[in-house]
Amino acid sequence: MVTHVPAEAQGDERGALLAFIEEQRGGIRRALLGLTAEQAASTPSASELSLSGLLKHVVEVEQSWIARAKQEPPAVQRDESNWGETFRLVGDESVESQLAYWDKVAAETEAYVRSVPSLDDTFPLPPDPWFPPEGRVSVRWVCLHLIRELARHAGHADIIRESLDGATAFQLVNKEQGTNWG
Template sequence: MSTPTPTTNEREALIETLDRHRGFLLLPATGLTEEQARTASTVSKLTTASLLKHVADTEEQWMDFAVRGADAFGGSDVYDGVDWSAVDDAAAENQGDWSGSEWEDTRFVVPDDMTLDQLRARVLEVGEKTASLLRTGDLDRTHPLPEAPWFEPGAAWSLRRVALHMLAEIAQHAGHADMIREAIDGKKSMG
């Protein structure tokens, strides 16, 4: 991870901050074996490898949304091809617990033939594409969000808002990756 340089440009500040937090996500994956990268070392099913895949897939899809709108998720009435009204009904019956639904977020499923090096490279590649879009795209252009239980009905997000969402997503999963790594071999990224 390089030393950040001061920025005065909003676009570069977004890129720099995303890159910094992407680095925090990648740091706990450094020095892991393939087996360790796929180890669910906590009560969660999450692994270092699954987090890297999820973040890359999620960032790629959200940046596609910033360009194409809800079609990036399968249309305005679905999110990732799922009729969320059925999933939301199942969650309502179980006091907010979605585990009773049939939906599985396949962005956390890592193919057997995908290596840790490939996952790390993909995270960086997607980040480069995001940086390119943030340098040239209209930060204020908005698209209506697809229908999903966690989106406010009728809300629309701009490229800027998508970048902020991805910053939160990456930072959250960097924390997860740090805990998973510490549970594997005691190493910590910080603290």
């Protein structure tokens, strides 16, 4: 998983945006390395956030924004009655199933971003009260928004993981890569 995006690996703007999205996905995935389902679902900090809940949330967010960009309905419809379920696993959901789903969503994101004629192409925002009326955003905006969303939650994941067992982001990179630096 990407831990640094070197300039020469970015290629064009689409490649750069996708590489930075993947870099932030990696931070969240690494925070889950070696944890039991109980640890992933626990809330060891002052927040009610858990690692498994953050995972589910970022997967749903990414999928829903790409669906909006394609002008399709999100796979999961959320409203006030089920909004809390976006931050916790329910039913037969597991960390493993969410990670597998995220791989699928990530592939769909990449295919979509690479297929649009222009990153300047726009689409309408939903008529939700927190969006400007008749607002539109570009595919570039969606990519930047996903980077921001993932980075914010990768930071949350770092804090939660360190609160669980003391493992820092650098230690998790070492564990993932089988190295011993930092």
